[in-house]
Amino acid sequence: NVAAQNLLYHRLVRIARRAEKSGRTVWIDREHASDYPWVLPVEKKLLGTWKEKKLRGAEKSAVVFTPRFSNIGLVVQAYRANSLKITEAFIQWHTDGARFQVRVCRGAYPREAELSSAATAEQFLRIYRQLISAGVSTVAATHTLVHAIIANAPSAPVVHMLYGRSEVETVLGSIAAGGGIQAPAVYIIFGPLRARMKYLLRRFSENWRLIFWMWK
Numbered sequence: 001n002v003a004a005q006n007l008l009y010h011r012l013v014r015i016a017r018r019a020e021k022s023g024r025t026v027w028i029d030r031e032h033a034s035d036y037p038w039v040l041p042v043e044k045k046l047l048g049t050w051k052e053k054k055l056r057g058a059e060k061s062a063v064v065f066t067p068r069f070s071n072i073g074l075v076v077q078a079y080r081a082n083s084l085k086i087t088e089a090f091i092q093w094h095t096d097g098a099r100f101q102v103r104v105c106r107g108a109y110p111r112e113a114e115l116s117s118a119a120t121a122e123q124f125l126r127i128y129r130q131l132i133s134a135g136v137s138t139v140a141a142t143h144t145l146v147h148a149i150i151a152n153a154p155s156a157p158v159v160h161m162l163y164g165r166s167e168v169e170t171v172l173g174s175i176a177a178g179g180g181i182q183a184p185a186v187y188i189i190f191g192p193l194r195a196r197m198k199y200l201l202r203r204f205s206e207n208w209r210l211i212f213w214m215w216k
Contacts, residue, residue: 048067063096079106080114121144168186
């Protein structure tokens with residue numbers, strides 16, 4: 001739907017401009033497999049414009065990239081069957097000159113997983129290696145694959161975790177203290193309780209201690 005794509009694009013532009021003024025990064029998540037052909041063009045347009053320019057005196061052409069925003073973070077969900085295609089698109093954009101961050105995660109909703117847990121873990125590491133090898137600024141959002149990520153990273157990796165998980169203290173904190181992780185971060189959801197209730201209920205079923213955090 002072109003109209004919906006344009007609406008999403010202009011909303012994201014307003015958010016990106018506001019975040020840019022305060023030096024912040026806007027992370028654009030993707031949860032549904034059907035969003036692949038719908039969201040990807042919007043993300044690409046947000047980063048800049050690509051135009052083919054014919055080389056003088058030759059039949060070949062080159063891609064000329066004009067940046068729009070560089071404070072953008074894009075996400076790839078490893079439990080999706082199309083995650084490798086999305087990764088390849090991200091790498092190509094980076095090769096063409098776009099500058100953005102990528103966060104690799106398993107995927108937030110188990111019911112929407114298209115791969116088994118083992119296959120997801122394998123694909124997670126494969127995606128991470130491809131992005132790092134291509135020079136893309138990459139964040140690993142994982143609670144269970146931290147040691148594998150460290151083994152696959154050329155230097156101390158950037159790892160993010162979700163508030164309320166025990167691994168924040170037992171893994172992230174301890175490894176970061178020893179210098180094995182750079183820029184460790186813990187992310188939480190924010191906004192009116194009514195808007196985040198569905199997400200909170202799912203997290204409460206995973207860790208009831210989050211109930212205490214809700215009232216902080």
